[in-house]
Amino acid sequence: MYQTNQLADATINKSESAVDVQPDLNQYLMAVASHQDKAAFAKLFAFFAPKIKAFGLKQFRQEALAMDLVQETMSLVWRKAQLYSPEKGKASTWVFTIMRNYSFDMLRKIQHNKEDNLSDDLWPLYEEAEPEPDYEDDHLMREQLIQGLEALPPKQKEVVEAIYLKEMTHQELAEHLGVPLGTIKSRLRLGLEKLKEKMELHND
Template sequence: MELEPDQVSHTQDFRQLLVDLAKHQDKLLFMQLYDYFSPRIKSFLVKKGAAAELAEELVQETMLTVWKKAASYDPEKATASTWLFRIARNLWIDRLRKEKPDLLSPLSVYPETGYTPNLDVCDSGKIKSALDSLPLQQAQLVYKVYYEGKTHREIADDMGMPIGSVKSGLRLAFDKLRFRMGGES
């Protein structure tokens, strides 16, 4: 996808805004970021499954983190939106882990295989044992998909792998998990 010239300058503006925020701790700069990104982050979190009230709370936490950690933003590594949305996503994942530590829903259905484990016989120990039995790379793929909430493309970029290798690695991992969890192969 190619950006239009006004989108490129807009992206550069937010990068510079974050850099300036880190240098000057200017409340007006922060409000510009807040006004633009808070509704977008809230919508993103609601689409991820957060209730509206929780999404609003996470937006506040995200923006507070941005205020406190703006100095850690590196415009060479990410756009402003990528950096902010990653903070929001990480806070959402942290909240899920805190409130529902045995949350099984990420492993309940894997769309490419159609596998749905019998949750009556699954327990966190059995799941952990099954995940531990995977080769390291396959375990990393499963972790990135279900616990970091990354897309196949993001995983490919993170791990320096072709996207096809990510998909086939996940298929292999889920075949092994299905077998270990007592499902049909």
């Protein structure tokens, strides 16, 4: 479990070197998810609230409506944080989609006086897992890749999936799994080699 004072220290170091803040945001969101960490939420709020307000002003051209958007988006982030998982993407992408959805429903209400709240059906947010897409028969390569991936040892499979399919960075994944960066890199290398062997076997 994350200690918020450690997170705060990490922030100071990061802001000095001006590196990507995204991994921090992910951690704050996960701290909110795991133990309703108010300090972590305050960090998220400080980061996102002004951005959401700016987005809302552009969208609605009214201060009060822009503040509604901040209020509703951040409330949803607080209440639904448990539904976030870093495998599905970055915290900022998650917050952006929540804001975009709520904003869409607000616009429907303002412009067409409709309260049909379509957004959650248009852009599914809270799903457990993506439904399996219908692959076409001619995607043989894809089938082989999926089979190859399934055949990997679980730890290698986990790393290959996270890096290539979920597009996490090595650093994010190392933090998420709580293992050193080097371990991620070696699992990835081993996994990819095995996958390559398997594909070549099939194509010869």
